[in-house]
Amino acid sequence: MTRQRERGLCELYGEDPERADHLLFGREACRDRRGFLRGAGLAAMSAALGAAIPFHRNMPSGLIPAAFAEDKKPFAIQGKDGLVVLNDRPLNAETPAHLLDDDVTPTHRHFVRNNGLPPENTSPQGWKVKIEGEVNQPLDLSIDELKNRFEVVRLKLQLECGGNGRAGFNPPASGNQWTVGAVGNSEWTGVRLRDVLKAAGLKDSAVYTGHYGADAHLSGDPSKVPISRGMPIAKAMDPHTLIVFEQNGKPIHPQNGAPVRILAPGWPGSVSQKWLTRIWVRDKVHDGSKMTGTSYRVPSYPVAPGEKVPTEAFKIIEAMPVKSVITSPETGAALGSGRAVEVRGSAWVGDGFVRAVHVSHDFGASWTEAELSPAPNPFSWQRWRANLAFAGKGYYEVWARATDDKGRMQPFAVAWNPKGYLNNAMHRIALRVEA
């Protein structure tokens, strides 16, 4: 336990143990001085301890559970390499730009975004996915059944967190302060959600999907869902929206939603429910956890930085805007004897395709068109490269600007919104030419 936390707990408990219990766990002392945990408090303490507490009624009020010792092991996410951890509980980690330098994002470099606590058991054995609601024939499918009943496809698909780039907001927006690395483009194997929904038979009343997974709420309250978003039927029926069970030809990483998840490419990653257990086809816009209020919503009109916006004026984010990232060289690199360098990166857009990428190394005064590869399939990101030559030594910035097929470019500055979503301003790296 950190000294600070130890001091804090001891101070709180020293002053008034019953108040401390109440504050931390909602625990009220019974008349016989034994602590009685109310439902949510018991769940919270159980979650914090990682176990149920069979004898909670006997636990004296005011006792700090002995198990609250923080161990000091260095933190690593097994199967991930080089990710920058923003938060460990819930676990959120992004990929530095220079580690996104592959056409297809390897599993160990794909970012991790969690709203709650992943399930402990992510074995495909016995795992089922229910399809129910506004369907003629509800389904309850094992992963083998998905593979056997429906055509299996393999697609390289962009997946980006709606809050990627939030760190660029001023005044700051609340939430995980992603910089540029909450994006990946792995190859995913699965079946088309469209085929599964057709097998279930959509009723005319079907309007939206609602997704559910096996993750648990941070509070430990089993009645609370950490995240449950969905999409309009049109997006669900797009042939590139999949139920996937392999990532880069192998089982999905447990932190990326094993054994089966949705992959709705080009829309905020939160639509792509991890550890998928159920799709509820609904006759109205889904209103699950983090689907309502201002979650994954932006104002329906442009606002000034810091402006207060009424909740009714927000609209749900759908396709992600055009964006790019410079993956080589790494920002801060010094070019040795030469004054030329190949700059590489990726570009993507949530609907359509990227038509052009331009780079500048004089703060936007002049632009060079990059060589842009076509997408291997719709909704994959596209790789680009350009050769830059520098006139002399000094400090330079390389900026990259993608333009999509509708002529929309990345902006220079952040279009501020209260929750810090959709920052697709240009990526900038710094280079030093030494001689």
Added chain:
Amino acid sequence: MTRPPFGLRAAALAAIAAGVVAAAAAQDLAAPELPAGEGAELVDAICSGCHSLRLVLQQGMSRDRWAETIDWMVEEQGMAELDAETGDAILDYLAAHFGDEFRAGAPSPFFQPPPLAGPAAK
């Protein structure tokens, strides 16, 4: 799968299905420490019940927005309600140390929002 030993940190680790290994090539996460100040220990103890303090350390909000955030946690995320005195102490600390001043560390520090004419937007 065997469980790692009990512990507050272990609860988070246990939830990572594949298990956690102290790997050499990983980022070393220092235990999160809040800046010293009145209310720091209170914030440390109360605000790490559900989520890591690292979430707090990332934020920058006005006192009002912190209050809204805490209200949201109480109303929708199962947090126990704070009494007025504790709430004030926590809000004072958060507003003082995690306020919404301009952040130099953001990816585009170059682009400050231009000053607005007229009443302040906040």
